[in-house]
Amino acid sequence: MEKKSYTFEEIKQKLVNYCVYQDRCHAEVEQKMREFLLIDEAKEEIILYLLKENYLNExxxxxxxxxxxxxxxxxxxxxxxxxxxxxxxxxxxxxxxxxxIDDSDYENTIRKIFEGYYSKQNGLKEYQKKSKTIKYLMSKGFEYEKIIDIFE
Incomplete structure (x- = not known):
């Protein structure tokens, strides 16, 4: 399939739109640029433009x-x-x-997820329910220490 070729300005505008639609990081913009055949100087110029105009802000x-x-x-x-x-x-x-992230929001979220998940564990011993729930919270990315703090 033939790739449509764009002018430098068209590509620049496409990348502006990409950043305007939703905040992007450098890596995402660089990934997006790979769709277009650009020499390094052109890539650099676009990145600098996006930074200067605040379309790209890490x-x-x-x-x-x-x-x-x-x-x-x-x-x-x-x-x-x-x-x-x-x-x-x-x-x-x-x-x-x-x-x-507000600290009290963080703790309340851990507590809420814990209670919601814990209450659904049926037919298990107390310690099994607790350890399953802790594992679940850790899989959601909460820190073991924080989880334990809330439920001690």
């Missing part, structure tokens, strides 16, 4: 990612951090953006 991306994954998907910090690292976001930036 901190804003990280903050909105953290909010979405916690408040909408109810992921814990461990899972959020792991996924952001896969997007090549630095640990330092990730940690500085975790203030997007």
């Amino acid at each position: 901190e804003r991306f990280t903050r909105s990612y953290i909010r979405g994954k916690f408040y909408i998907k109810h992921w814990g910090k461990t899972k959020i951090k792991m996924n952001l690292k896969q997007k090549q976001i630095s640990e330092r930036l990730i940690n500085s953006c975790f203030d997007e």
Whole structure:
């Protein structure tokens, strides 16, 4: 199949639209650029343009990612951090953006998920229900220490 060829300006506009539609990180933009045959200088020029015009902002991306994954998907910090690292976001930036999650919201979410899951475990001994529920919360990315703190 013949690839449609675009001018530099058309490609630049497509990448602007890609960033406007939803916050993106560098890795996602670079991945998107691979769809177009661009020389390195052109890629660099587009990245610089997106940064300069604030279409691409790694901190804003990280903050909105953290909010979405916690408040909408109810992921814990461990899972959020792991996924952001896969997007090549630095640990330092990730940690500085975790203030997007309110501590009491975090604890309440753990408590709510715990109670919801725990109450559905039928026909099991107490300790089995508890350990299954802890495993479940850890799979959602919540830290073992935090889970234990809430239920001691």
